[in-house]
Amino acid sequence: MSEFTLSQLESIVAARATSDDPKSYTARLSRDGIERAAKKLGEEAVETVIAALGEDRRALTGETADLFYHLLVVLRLKGVSLSDVMEELERRTAQTGLEEKASRGSSERPS
């Protein structure tokens, strides 16, 4: 099992985002801005969904890796850290998913 963490990838993304290396995809994507990065995130999400509906586990693994990477690029561009997200997830462990859903209030569309 790999010891590599999302936190380590977040650090790589942060360092590469401001790099002037012309070979850096992260730098190019970050320079292009949030609209393009968010669009790429959406594409990767859709590709992950398609892989999830298929039988190829390696395809799902690859698409999920693309999704995590693009999510970290978007979070960095918006100033949201992985630690912010983990804190939110940790807070949610105090209750079940359905309790958390009910606590969101009636302003959201019921489903």
Ligand SMILES: N=c1c2ncn([C@@H]3O[C@H](COP(=O)(O)OP(=O)(O)OP(=O)(O)O)[C@@H](O)[C@H]3O)c2ncn1[C@@H]1O[C@H](COP(=O)(O)O)[C@@H](O)[C@H]1O
């Ligand atoms: N994990 C990733 C990673 N996952 C996916 N990608 C890139 O995300 C892109 C996926 O987009 P597509 O499949 O749509 O391919 P594409 O058509 O080439 O993309 P676009 O031209 O539309 O942007 C590909 O170019 C992938 O190489 C990644 N690029 C970088 N990383 C990590 O970020 C580090 C720094 O990367 P650089 O900034 O490129 O040095 C790397 O060492 C990796 O650890």
